[in-house]
Amino acid sequence: MGLIVKEFGGTAVGDLDRIRNVANRIVKTYTAGNNVVVILSAMAGITDGLIDMAHKITPSPDKREMDVLLATGEQTSAALLSITLMSMGYPASSLLGHQAGVMTNCAFGDARIVDVGASRIKEYINNRRIVIVAGFQGCDEEGNITTLGRGGSDTSAVAIAAAIDADSCEIYTDVDGIYTADPNICEKARKMNKVSFDEMLEMASLGAKVLQIRSVELAKKYNVPIHVRSSFNEEEGTMVMDVDSDMESPVVSGVTHNKNEARITIKTVPDQPGIASKIFSAIAEAGILVDMIIQSSPTDNLNDLSFTVPKKDFKEAMKIGKRVGSEIGAKDVLGEDSVAKVSVTGVGMKSHHGVAAKMFTALANENINISMISTSEIRISCVIEEKYAELAVRALHSAFGLDKEE
Amino acid sequence: MGLIVKEFGGTAVGDLDRIRNVANRIVKTYTAGNNVVVILSAMAGITDGLIDMAHKITPSPDKREMDVLLATGEQTSAALLSITLMSMGYPASSLLGHQAGVMTNCAFGDARIVDVGASRIKEYINNRRIVIVAGFQGCDEEGNITTLGRGGSDTSAVAIAAAIDADSCEIYTDVDGIYTADPNICEKARKMNKVSFDEMLEMASLGAKVLQIRSVELAKKYNVPIHVRSSFNEEEGTMVMDVDSDMESPVVSGVTHNKNEARITIKTVPDQPGIASKIFSAIAEAGILVDMIIQSSPTDNLNDLSFTVPKKDFKEAMKIGKRVGSEIGAKDVLGEDSVAKVSVTGVGMKSHHGVAAKMFTALANENINISMISTSEIRISCVIEEKYAELAVRALHSAFGLDKEE
Numbered sequence: 001m002g003l004i005v006k007e008f009g010g011t012a013v014g015d016l017d018r019i020r021n022v023a024n025r026i027v028k029t030y031t032a033g034n035n036v037v038v039i040l041s042a043m044a045g046i047t048d049g050l051i052d053m054a055h056k057i058t059p060s061p062d063k064r065e066m067d068v069l070l071a072t073g074e075q076t077s078a079a080l081l082s083i084t085l086m087s088m089g090y091p092a093s094s095l096l097g098h099q100a101g102v103m104t105n106c107a108f109g110d111a112r113i114v115d116v117g118a119s120r121i122k123e124y125i126n127n128r129r130i131v132i133v134a135g136f137q138g139c140d141e142e143g144n145i146t147t148l149g150r151g152g153s154d155t156s157a158v159a160i161a162a163a164i165d166a167d168s169c170e171i172y173t174d175v176d177g178i179y180t181a182d183p184n185i186c187e188k189a190r191k192m193n194k195v196s197f198d199e200m201l202e203m204a205s206l207g208a209k210v211l212q213i214r215s216v217e218l219a220k221k222y223n224v225p226i227h228v229r230s231s232f233n234e235e236e237g238t239m240v241m242d243v244d245s246d247m248e249s250p251v252v253s254g255v256t257h258n259k260n261e262a263r264i265t266i267k268t269v270p271d272q273p274g275i276a277s278k279i280f281s282a283i284a285e286a287g288i289l290v291d292m293i294i295q296s297s298p299t300d301n302l303n304d305l306s307f308t309v310p311k312k313d314f315k316e317a318m319k320i321g322k323r324v325g326s327e328i329g330a331k332d333v334l335g336e337d338s339v340a341k342v343s344v345t346g347v348g349m350k351s352h353h354g355v356a357a358k359m360f361t362a363l364a365n366e367n368i369n370i371s372m373i374s375t376s377e378i379r380i381s382c383v384i385e386e387k388y389a390e391l392a393v394r395a396l397h398s399a400f401g402l403d404k405e406e
Numbered sequence: 407m408g409l410i411v412k413e414f415g416g417t418a419v420g421d422l423d424r425i426r427n428v429a430n431r432i433v434k435t436y437t438a439g440n441n442v443v444v445i446l447s448a449m450a451g452i453t454d455g456l457i458d459m460a461h462k463i464t465p466s467p468d469k470r471e472m473d474v475l476l477a478t479g480e481q482t483s484a485a486l487l488s489i490t491l492m493s494m495g496y497p498a499s500s501l502l503g504h505q506a507g508v509m510t511n512c513a514f515g516d517a518r519i520v521d522v523g524a525s526r527i528k529e530y531i532n533n534r535r536i537v538i539v540a541g542f543q544g545c546d547e548e549g550n551i552t553t554l555g556r557g558g559s560d561t562s563a564v565a566i567a568a569a570i571d572a573d574s575c576e577i578y579t580d581v582d583g584i585y586t587a588d589p590n591i592c593e594k595a596r597k598m599n600k601v602s603f604d605e606m607l608e609m610a611s612l613g614a615k616v617l618q619i620r621s622v623e624l625a626k627k628y629n630v631p632i633h634v635r636s637s638f639n640e641e642e643g644t645m646v647m648d649v650d651s652d653m654e655s656p657v658v659s660g661v662t663h664n665k666n667e668a669r670i671t672i673k674t675v676p677d678q679p680g681i682a683s684k685i686f687s688a689i690a691e692a693g694i695l696v697d698m699i700i701q702s703s704p705t706d707n708l709n710d711l712s713f714t715v716p717k718k719d720f721k722e723a724m725k726i727g728k729r730v731g732s733e734i735g736a737k738d739v740l741g742e743d744s745v746a747k748v749s750v751t752g753v754g755m756k757s758h759h760g761v762a763a764k765m766f767t768a769l770a771n772e773n774i775n776i777s778m779i780s781t782s783e784i785r786i787s788c789v790i791e792e793k794y795a796e797l798a799v800r801a802l803h804s805a806f807g808l809d810k811e812e
Contacts, residue, residue, distance in 0.1 A: 058493035069485035087464035
């Protein structure tokens, strides 16, 4: 007997047959004596269809109205699932975001949850009803409909699980769980049984394909363990949870890569206060997110400054770099858009030395040159030539003992 | 300068091009200095599509959840129209039923409006915003989404017009207005310039094709004149309004017919208290709506009792009639399902004699036999053989001087 939150993605509710499968899964948990709160995404393809329709009207539709439009997707799937459960003889009620008390700020299209007043959910649960909440949506304090951004249903699920103090939060996706590396490029990648919130956050490039990364931040904040699993089979997936760094934690739990970055280097800038500020203020004003920043040690009071930006912003960032570079008297501004970032992540790293050395050696053994390095407490990232990305992932995966047994 | 409510039916917003046409119409009124509140239906076909989808799950989907499902239709069209207006540079905001303060009882699928707290609408108007309200929907006092039944957007429009004390309430449909008879069977039918609320209510069978009849009841109650007009041209339509019976009122303003009735006659029932009650209680328990009821004068303490029911309920009503008939000792129970009701309606009737006689004469001249007669203050209806329905309408239309001039 427990209180279980289950979230199903768009593929899981892609048509009426699949909705019936989801209903059967819910009934199985419910008839075992549990209370069940379900958070639903829109049926696969619906959200994209609505966006396309709005873009036929204008390339930049009003954001408030887009949220009104997009919220219909989850409203539809929630009603259809409730109808299905009721037709099978089980008591079910749908709740839209505002009815479930999902209060957000007013950042339409990418709203943040500020509170979940789940009184209606609790009332239904107390009456042994199955509650179906439309995910991805909430409302601001003026009662406007808001949406939480792509993958927002994950965040809805974690926020609601926290608000009702659920015993478990299961997120059903179209993959089996979180892998030690992208299985598409590393066939020896293994499904992890568990991964810590911190590792999951560092492995954003892996995790983002499975979980909205904000849902992990929220899960960490409220300590809500997430069980990521497949909606197409009964296998256990991956627990994303608060794992302490202990003797058993692997030093490295996963290897990730990201090919969506480009590198810019501003050569020999004066080693003066305010130089970095000038460059990165200009970049930020253009709305470009900088990832890594490396400054070399000063030689003759001159530095090299390198940073990475998303590949799509590369041209504009170069333009800004050249403009600011000439203002501050830089010798040259160099760009390279065929780079990749490979990272190893693991909470075990906190208490182990030599992880970086092992990483550099593994890459060197494959003759892969490293052009930038950055580290966090539980992650080491290297920027390398893009063409070596897959090779690097496989080499690191083997070097850190992650390969699955034959 | 005024405050104009405009309601557009599903055909008017059937696709993005038509939504743009609607937007242009709104802008024309807005830029002339008026404030505009728009009530929208779902895009044509959407509501039926949603109903079909639910019926694929179960023949009797839960009513609360159906309303959640169906409400997405108007939510979508309201958002798309707002996006269109904003993209054209005009300030517009959509409001769902609950946001617009449309409070209803909890009769899901056929809810009645109990109050419209239009504070949000008024606030937007004061800021010169165009307000787009999703029609057909409201919410009950617990915040559940409700819908108002087929054609409910008409009722939304009138209720909102009353609540904000609008200067005019325009209902845009796919016909030009209200006609003196169905133009499909009476080619001499004329579009009426105005018709009274009472006449419109009596002409339900004509009006129901154009206006949800509940909207007319509401319009009468709050004295909201309705301008019924076409969304496809700029012609003036028909004003449905509070017209006093005066010298100029035509004695008969319209001729209607209804082929969806069947007649049942219970022969020679005892002239005792409680007999009619027995019969009609049994009919009512089966959920069958009885229209006309005629009881002959008693002969030897025996009556004949005739009544009409919707054709679709004929078989069941006959079964009930036979059962109750045998209980009360009726001699026979006769049924006839190929009957039609023709009616003449007009507020002028109140102050004119001889209307009934003129009607009976006109029918007799065509050798049409009358089997039942019922009257209200402003209407006379006759039940005749179904095959004469069209002929009767044309004959009455001519007899009462309604034919348009050649």
